[in-house]
Amino acid sequence: MCDYTQREYxxxxxxxxxxxxxxxxxxxxxxxxxNVADFEYRAEEVCGECKPKEYPPWENLIRRSKQRTD
Known part of the structure; x- marks a missing residue:
């Protein structure tokens, strides 16, 4: 069995x-x-899904198409 750490945010x-x-x-x-071998509780952190997205200041200068054309 592989050992895992269970992390709760x-x-x-x-x-x-x-x-x-x-x-x-x-x-x-x-x-x-x-096999959960260790537990961690991160009281000061939120998971990657819940973190607000941070974009660089120049993000609005990039023109992105709505649909991909391959």
């Missing part, structure tokens, strides 16, 4: 970060049953 979302891959995963790259 102040927004209430949970994330599981691999802290150690097992031998089976390193060979086959197939995920096995996770």
């Amino acid at each position: 102040s927004c209430g979302h949970l994330r599981w970060i691999a802290s150690k891959w097992c031998r089976d995963y390193t060979i086959s790259h197939k995920r096995c049953k996770p």
